[in-house]
Amino acid sequence: MEFQAVLMAAGGGSRMTDLTYNTPKAMLPVGNKPLMWYPLNLLERVGFEEVIVITTKEVQKMMSADPKIKQDVKMKLEVVCIQEDGDMGTADALRHIQPKIKTDILVVSCDLITDAALHEVVDLFRAHNATLAMLMSKAHEFTETVPGQKGKKKTAEQRDFVGVDESGKRLLFMANEADLEEGLSIRKSILRKHPRVHIKTGLVDAHLYCLKKSVVDFLTDNKSISSIRGELVPYLVRKQFSKTINGQKTKDDVEDQNQKKSDKLHISSRDEPLLQLAQERSCWNDHRGDMSEAYHGGKLRCYVHIMDQGLCYRVNTLAAYIEANRLAPKLFEEPVVHPSAVTSERCQIGSDSIIGASCQVAEKTSIKRSTIGNSTTVKEKVKVTNSIIMHGVTIEEGCNIQGSVICSNAIIGRGADLKYCLVGNGQRIEPEGEAHNIIGNDA
Amino acid sequence: MLADGPEKTGDIERIKNEGKELTKEEKQRLRKEKKQQKKNKEKKDEKAPLESEKEKKPASSSPASQATAQPPTQKASSGVPAPAPVPVAASEAPSPVDKPAKSKAELKAERRARQEAERASKQSKKGEVGQQAAPSKAKAPPSELQPVVKRLPEHIQVDNPEVLKKLAKKLERQQIPLRSDYGYKVSLFSHLHQYSRKAPLTQQLSIPSSVIHPAIVQLGLQYSQGIVAGSNARSVALLHAFKQIIRDYTTPPNEELSRDLVNKLKPYISFLNQCRPLSASMGNAIKYIKKEISNIPSQCKEEEAKSKLQDCIDCYINEKIILAAKAIAKYAIEKISDGDVILVYGCSSLVNHILCEAFEKNRKFRVIVVDSRPRLEGREALRRLVQRGISCTYVLISAVSYILPEVSKVFLGAHALLANGYVMSRVGTSQIALVAKAFNVPVLVCCETYKFCERVQTDSFVSNELDDPDDLIVTRKGKTHLEHWQDVSSLGLLNLVYDVTPPDFVDLVITDLGMIPCTSVPVVLRVKNVDQ
Numbered sequence: 001m002e003f004q005a006v007l008m009a010a011g012g013g014s015r016m017t018d019l020t021y022n023t024p025k026a027m028l029p030v031g032n033k034p035l036m037w038y039p040l041n042l043l044e045r046v047g048f049e050e051v052i053v054i055t056t057k058e059v060q061k062m063m064s065a066d067p068k069i070k071q072d073v074k075m076k077l078e079v080v081c082i083q084e085d086g087d088m089g090t091a092d093a094l095r096h097i098q099p100k101i102k103t104d105i106l107v108v109s110c111d112l113i114t115d116a117a118l119h120e121v122v123d124l125f126r127a128h129n130a131t132l133a134m135l136m137s138k139a140h141e142f143t144e145t146v147p148g149q150k151g152k153k154k155t156a157e158q159r160d161f162v163g164v165d166e167s168g169k170r171l172l173f174m175a176n177e178a179d180l181e182e183g184l185s186i187r188k189s190i191l192r193k194h195p196r197v198h199i200k201t202g203l204v205d206a207h208l209y210c211l212k213k214s215v216v217d218f219l220t221d222n223k224s225i226s227s228i229r230g231e232l233v234p235y236l237v238r239k240q241f242s243k244t245i246n247g248q249k250t251k252d253d254v255e256d257q258n259q260k261k262s263d264k265l266h267i268s269s270r271d272e273p274l275l276q277l278a279q280e281r282s283c284w285n286d287h288r289g290d291m292s293e294a295y296h297g298g299k300l301r302c303y304v305h306i307m308d309q310g311l312c313y314r315v316n317t318l319a320a321y322i323e324a325n326r327l328a329p330k331l332f333e334e335p336v337v338h339p340s341a342v343t344s345e346r347c348q349i350g351s352d353s354i355i356g357a358s359c360q361v362a363e364k365t366s367i368k369r370s371t372i373g374n375s376t377t378v379k380e381k382v383k384v385t386n387s388i389i390m391h392g393v394t395i396e397e398g399c400n401i402q403g404s405v406i407c408s409n410a411i412i413g414r415g416a417d418l419k420y421c422l423v424g425n426g427q428r429i430e431p432e433g434e435a436h437n438i439i440g441n442d443a
Numbered sequence: 444m445l446a447d448g449p450e451k452t453g454d455i456e457r458i459k460n461e462g463k464e465l466t467k468e469e470k471q472r473l474r475k476e477k478k479q480q481k482k483n484k485e486k487k488d489e490k491a492p493l494e495s496e497k498e499k500k501p502a503s504s505s506p507a508s509q510a511t512a513q514p515p516t517q518k519a520s521s522g523v524p525a526p527a528p529v530p531v532a533a534s535e536a537p538s539p540v541d542k543p544a545k546s547k548a549e550l551k552a553e554r555r556a557r558q559e560a561e562r563a564s565k566q567s568k569k570g571e572v573g574q575q576a577a578p579s580k581a582k583a584p585p586s587e588l589q590p591v592v593k594r595l596p597e598h599i600q601v602d603n604p605e606v607l608k609k610l611a612k613k614l615e616r617q618q619i620p621l622r623s624d625y626g627y628k629v630s631l632f633s634h635l636h637q638y639s640r641k642a643p644l645t646q647q648l649s650i651p652s653s654v655i656h657p658a659i660v661q662l663g664l665q666y667s668q669g670i671v672a673g674s675n676a677r678s679v680a681l682l683h684a685f686k687q688i689i690r691d692y693t694t695p696p697n698e699e700l701s702r703d704l705v706n707k708l709k710p711y712i713s714f715l716n717q718c719r720p721l722s723a724s725m726g727n728a729i730k731y732i733k734k735e736i737s738n739i740p741s742q743c744k745e746e747e748a749k750s751k752l753q754d755c756i757d758c759y760i761n762e763k764i765i766l767a768a769k770a771i772a773k774y775a776i777e778k779i780s781d782g783d784v785i786l787v788y789g790c791s792s793l794v795n796h797i798l799c800e801a802f803e804k805n806r807k808f809r810v811i812v813v814d815s816r817p818r819l820e821g822r823e824a825l826r827r828l829v830q831r832g833i834s835c836t837y838v839l840i841s842a843v844s845y846i847l848p849e850v851s852k853v854f855l856g857a858h859a860l861l862a863n864g865y866v867m868s869r870v871g872t873s874q875i876a877l878v879a880k881a882f883n884v885p886v887l888v889c890c891e892t893y894k895f896c897e898r899v900q901t902d903s904f905v906s907n908e909l910d911d912p913d914d915l916i917v918t919r920k921g922k923t924h925l926e927h928w929q930d931v932s933s934l935g936l937l938n939l940v941y942d943v944t945p946p947d948f949v950d951l952v953i954t955d956l957g958m959i960p961c962t963s964v965p966v967v968l969r970v971k972n973v974d975q
Contacts, residue, residue, distance in 0.1 A: 001651055001657075002650075002653075002657035003651040046650045047653075048651055049653075106650070117646070118650055119645045119646055119648075122650050123643060123645055126645075126660060126661040126664050127665055127668055274679060275680075277760075277764075277765075278677075278680040278683060279671075280676075281679060281792040282672055282676035282677075282680075282792075283672055283673045283676075283789075283790035283792070283823045283824070284670050285823055288822055291829070291830050
């Protein structure tokens with residue numbers, strides 16, 4: 001077997017607590033499908049037959065109850081439950097399942113919605129015998145107004161600085177603005193080997209990683225690394241240009257301990273001399289202009305595939321959630337109105353809307369650019385525009401909902417007027433209530 | 444035809460009786476007719492198996508006949524006998540049926556066709572006697588020799604839709620995706636595959652590849668992207684992948700390792716062929732492995748058999764590649780004297796090894812590295828030589844005739860050595876050999892014996908490799924002129940990989956068996972076959 005897929009679905013959604021305080025992030029409905037269905041579908045399309053899902057007990061329960069996951073996903077899902085307290089980082093989770101890992105792994109995060117051609121990432125991993133290959137995408141501006149946001153001012157998100165070489169494939173440098181105190185410093189060893197570095201900031205990390213098995217073994221020794229994205233990836237990227245790996249072995253006993261630890265990272269296969277011979281005899285070099293051999297003799301290599309076209313969203317903020325709801329249905333061609341929904345003749349349902357299963361939409365309603373969840377009741381003379389209505393919601397007559405997110409089981413009273421609001425789970429909006437740009441939660 | 448015969452002879456009899464001398468033509472015609480009658484009797488027996496082969500022939504014969512730019516090569520070319528049997532077969536079919544209904548014009552046409560067949564078969568007979576060791580390509584004309592039906596390899600019949608259909612079926616059976624051709628092909632090479640590097644075969648594979656062993660997928664990717672390039676490197680990488688396959692292999696119940704493992708290897712080899720056509724050295728390595736696997740005794744335990752095979756592979760690499768390189772270097776160093784100016788072309792791992800060894804042995808020489816687009820492999824050779832401390836000059840192939848007066852020897856590497864003494868190597872090698880010959884500079888080809896191939900080729904058209912045409916597109920000063928070459932209907936980009944150098948241009952071949960002339964290659968092949 002070449003790869004084992006690991007789906008990280010235990011995340012708490014710390015950046016959109018308004019949505020996730022009741023529903024775990026992995027099961028948030030996007031286009032009337034649970035969020036984790038999208039990466040599972042991606043893996044299934046590509047040809048995986050088994051996935052290891054790391055998640056919490058709550059999500060596991062919801063998964064077994066959800067019809068979409070039970071019926072549509074034909075792969076074998078091996079669910080590993082971890083504690084819900086949130087102390088376990090993604091790397092800790094990998095360490096937890098290390099006994100199950102027998103080959104190289106493909107780690108996917110549950111909040112990834114993309115139509116990327118995965119073979120591009122995996123081909124980099126295979127062809128260059130890389131230790132890490134990841135996927136990134138050019139970030140798109142979010143055009144929708146987000147409830148709760150005062151004006152168009154965006155919070156200063158911490159930028160990621162990603163440095164790639166001339167070909168745009170080799171990952172040379174990765175740092176987050178938060179970790180850089182004074183400025184961006186690049187080591188001379190990197191510049192000596194790769195004189196032209198392209199530093200990009202507007203990239204979204206898709207959290208899709210191909211990792212060699214030796215990395216998982218390395219993690220078991222180094223218990224200090226707890227997050228893949230935050231610590232492991234920058235560590236590996238830095239280690240590419242570390243002196244100890246590139247052949248210079250010290251005879252110090254003190255250094256030996258560290259040496260052993262880092263040697264685990266590139267456990268040489270039994271036929272290393274043959275591979276060396278093939279590389280020596282091959283007339284290929286990944287760079288030109290200096291006197292060093294292919295890959296500068298480095299054994300640890302990190303690659304990135306940056307996609308400039310196509311969809312790639314990480315649903316970890318409210319804005320991303322709204323954007324994803326708008327665009328995710330376009331990935332799959334599904335009927336606008338679910339066959340089991342009941343809609344009367346005189347309602348206007350725009351073609352970019354989705355009506356979920358078992359819905360009831362009364363007459364004289366207008367639904368434009370919105371997503372209506374399963375088992376929702378929409379009474380007469382309701383106008384829903386640019387909104388996301390989750391499951392089990394009741395909207396009484398004469399309501400006007402614009403640019404809002406209504407969570408599950410909420411009840412919107414008669415004649416309410418909501419603009420750019422977020423209504424929490426199970427909330428009640430009084431009849432004739434007016435709300436503008438408010439996030440309402442359980443008290 | 445039989446009706447014709449007596450007519451003609453009647454004519455001639457008449458002339459004879461009239462006392463005139465038979466003209467040369469008429470005598471020839473007589474002789475030919477008699478021979479043709481004999482042949483037809485034999486042909487009718489073999490019509491069935493040959494009819495299907497003849498349908499394939501027109502496809503391959505057209506490029507071969509187009510290649511008749513060089514008349515001396517045409518005689519031995521396998522294309523010539525091909526067109527002849529076709530009209531003969533065509534004429535054969537109606538003749539027994541429509542005998543009475545033929546017109547004089549038809550008879551004349553048949554006669555002409557018969558004459559062509561005779562002429563062609565005579566020539567091919569001459570050629571065949573000299574090319575016994577040959578070829579999957581030269582067809583045995585239906586004559587006194589045993590009618591051995593040799594099939595043309597499919598990779599040079601890409602413009603024949605039937606062959607393509609057969610290939611598609613075979614790949615479907617083996618569950619390997621079919622790689623589609625890309626771009627407009629120059630008509631002279633339309634019988635070869637042309638793939639694009641941007642459409643790798645892995646697009647159509649599932650990601651955790653279950654049908655094909657991951658080591659083979661990795662290898663195929665590395666071949667198609669050019670990461671593993673060069674005859675020796677490709678063979679070593681292939682054998683390394685085979686070692687991994689053997690290690691991960693388990694014999695299914697009720698199967699024998701010797702037979703099942705060989706069957707397992709077949710789809711992998713098809714896959715690699717789709718990624719990049721196999722080289723001659725790879726072909727020989729595969730033959731060796733298959734032979735070793737089939738020779739495993741059935742009572743041998745699986746673990747033992749597997750370790751034995753791994754040892755065989757290690758042994759093969761050690762003998763044929765590593766030690767051979769050492770032996771060749773030893774012989775070659777004798778030929779390098781102090782003060783020499785050596786010209787090398789492209790990046791041959793063997794030639795680089797020789798030069799580095801010679802430098803270690805303190806020979807004083809300098810090197811001129813000749814390079815060519817689009818691969819620009821000479822840069823890599825230049826780097827390796829300069830790293831050792833050898834003083835080098837770098838020129839492009841367009842300057843070769845300007846720099847040759849300085850050169851004392853030319854060392855060339857080979858991709859394969861063909862059975863008729865031709866050297867198959869990177870495109871441009873024959874140019875260099877030609878110009879060197881014109882300047883009377885000795886040309887030495889270095890080649891290990893495992894690259895010797897039983898194929899015969901006299902031109903670079905019949906069997907070659909077409910690389911991605913987009914490699915020829917280059918951006919200079921911000922302008923990419925060929926960017927939309929596909930929109931221009933009369934423009935074709937051709938990126939050839941190999942060419943063949945005739946033995947007259949090669950003075951010496953240095954192999955691990957010694958220094959031999961080019962024409963001794965079939966002897967080496969014969970000896971090798973006897974050994975095995």
